Amino acid sequence: MSNPTTAAAKTVIITGGSMGLGFQAARHIATTYPQWNIIIANRSTTAGQEAVQAIRKQAPSASIEAQPLDLGSLASVRTFAASITSRKLPPIQALICNAALQVVSDTRTVDGFETTFGVNHLGHFLLTQLLLPHLVAPARIINVSSGTHFSSTDVGQADKGGMPDPAYTTAQAAAFPPPVSGGDLQFIGRQRYATSKLANMWHTYELIRRLEQDTRLPRPIxxxxxxxxLMPGTGLARDYAPPVRWVWENVLPRIPALTRLMLGAAPTSVPVSGANLARLAVDPAWEGITGKYIQGDQAIPSASASYDEHIARELWxxxxxxxxxxxxxxxxx
Ligand SMILES: NC(=O)c1ccc[n+]([C@@H]2O[C@H](COP(=O)([O-])OP(=O)(O)OC[C@H]3O[C@@H](n4cnc5c(N)ncnc54)[C@H](OP(=O)(O)O)[C@@H]3O)[C@@H](O)[C@H]2O)c1
Structure with a gap:
C-alpha cells in the first residue's frame, strides 16, 4: 500500500518500475516530486516490493507501492486496470508505458501472441485503452520507445546500438509469426524488438490523432x-546467453569506450535517463507538450516510417x- 503519511495529490503509474529505467524514473519522482503517488507495476512481486523499499530508503515519506502486472497476459492487464480504477487513489494524471522485453527465444504469451509484440505493444495498448477513461486532465502518457525503431536508411541515425532494422507488415503477422529456430533467433529476436519499438511510435501518434477527434475524454491528455x-547494465539482456548478459551487465556499464566499439553507440547512465523520463511525465516544464519523440531531453524527429498514418491505423x-x-x-x- 502507498505510504499513508503523505498527501500525494496525483498518481503516476510506471510499468516496469521495479528495475532499470523504470526504477530510476520512480526513484527520481519519489525524491523530487513529493506530490505524486507512485504505482510501479511489474510481474515479480518480490522485485516490486524490493524496489519500493529501496526507494523509501531515499525518500522515506514517498507515497509509493508496487502492484502485480503481466503485460503478456490480457487477463492480468484487465485485473490490474480494474483494481487500480476501483480504488480511491489520487487522480491518475500520468501513465508511463516503460516495461519491455527483448527476447532471443521464440516464445508466445499466454494469449498466444509472439512475446515481444505481445508485451511491448499489445499489453500496453490494452492498458492504455482501459485507463484512458480514468485519467484526470491534465494528464500525460509517455511511451518508452528506443532508437532501435529507426531504420538505417533514416538520415542521421547511427545510434541503433547494432540492432537490425524493424520489419513490419501487419499486426496479425507480428502477433502470429511462423516458428523460427536456431541461429536465426538472435537476429529475428532483436528485429522483433526493434519492430515493437516502432509499434510504440505508431501507437503514440495514432493515439494523439484519436484523442484530438474525441470529445468525450477530458483534455488535455x-x-x-x-x-x-543506450543503457548497458539494465535487465534488458536477460534472455541472452550468460556470457553476453554478463558483459552487458558488468563490463559495458564500466567501460563506455567498449560500448561504443561493440555496439556503435554512446552509452547513457540509467539514473540520468530515468530522471529525464520522470521529468517528461511529471515536471511542469513539459506541460502541454504532445506528439514529440524525446531523445534524452531533446525533441527530435522520429523515424520516417513512424509517421505512416496508414500503418498506424492498421496497427490500432x-x-x-x-x-x-x-x-x-x-x-x-
Ligand atoms: N536498456 C537500454 O539500452 C534501452 C535502450 C532504449 C530503450 N530502452 C527501453 O527502456 C525501457 C526499460 O528497459 P530497461 O532497459 O530498463 O529494462 P529492464 O531493466 O529489463 O526492466 C524491464 C522492466 O519491465 C518489467 N517487465 C518485463 N516484462 C514485463 C511484463 N510482461 N509485464 C510487466 N512488466 C514487465 C520488468 O519487471 P518483471 O520482470 O518483474 O516483470 C522490469 O521492471 C524499455 O521500454 C526498453 O525498450 C532500453
Whole structure:
C-alpha cells in the first residue's frame, strides 16, 4: 500500500518500475516530486516490493507501492486496470508505458501472441485503452520507445546500438509469426524488438490523432514517446546467453569506450535517463507538450516510417481486435 503519511495529490503509474529505467524514473519522482503517488507495476512481486523499499530508503515519506502486472497476459492487464480504477487513489494524471522485453527465444504469451509484440505493444495498448477513461486532465502518457525503431536508411541515425532494422507488415503477422529456430533467433529476436519499438511510435501518434477527434475524454491528455538512449547494465539482456548478459551487465556499464566499439553507440547512465523520463511525465516544464519523440531531453524527429498514418491505423484497428476490446470499453473509436 502507498505510504499513508503523505498527501500525494496525483498518481503516476510506471510499468516496469521495479528495475532499470523504470526504477530510476520512480526513484527520481519519489525524491523530487513529493506530490505524486507512485504505482510501479511489474510481474515479480518480490522485485516490486524490493524496489519500493529501496526507494523509501531515499525518500522515506514517498507515497509509493508496487502492484502485480503481466503485460503478456490480457487477463492480468484487465485485473490490474480494474483494481487500480476501483480504488480511491489520487487522480491518475500520468501513465508511463516503460516495461519491455527483448527476447532471443521464440516464445508466445499466454494469449498466444509472439512475446515481444505481445508485451511491448499489445499489453500496453490494452492498458492504455482501459485507463484512458480514468485519467484526470491534465494528464500525460509517455511511451518508452528506443532508437532501435529507426531504420538505417533514416538520415542521421547511427545510434541503433547494432540492432537490425524493424520489419513490419501487419499486426496479425507480428502477433502470429511462423516458428523460427536456431541461429536465426538472435537476429529475428532483436528485429522483433526493434519492430515493437516502432509499434510504440505508431501507437503514440495514432493515439494523439484519436484523442484530438474525441470529445468525450477530458483534455488535455498529452502523449509523447521517449528514447532513453543506450543503457548497458539494465535487465534488458536477460534472455541472452550468460556470457553476453554478463558483459552487458558488468563490463559495458564500466567501460563506455567498449560500448561504443561493440555496439556503435554512446552509452547513457540509467539514473540520468530515468530522471529525464520522470521529468517528461511529471515536471511542469513539459506541460502541454504532445506528439514529440524525446531523445534524452531533446525533441527530435522520429523515424520516417513512424509517421505512416496508414500503418498506424492498421496497427490500432488490429490491436483492438487482438486484445478483444469490448465495445463499452473502447475509449477511442
Ligand atoms: N536498456 C537500454 O539500452 C534501452 C535502450 C532504449 C530503450 N530502452 C527501453 O527502456 C525501457 C526499460 O528497459 P530497461 O532497459 O530498463 O529494462 P529492464 O531493466 O529489463 O526492466 C524491464 C522492466 O519491465 C518489467 N517487465 C518485463 N516484462 C514485463 C511484463 N510482461 N509485464 C510487466 N512488466 C514487465 C520488468 O519487471 P518483471 O520482470 O518483474 O516483470 C522490469 O521492471 C524499455 O521500454 C526498453 O525498450 C532500453
Amino acid at each position: 498529452t502523449v509523447n514517446a521517449f528514447d532513453p538512449g 484497428e488490429s490491436s483492438k481486435e487482438l486484445v478483444k476490446l469490448k465495445t463499452p470499453e473502447v475509449a477511442l473509436a
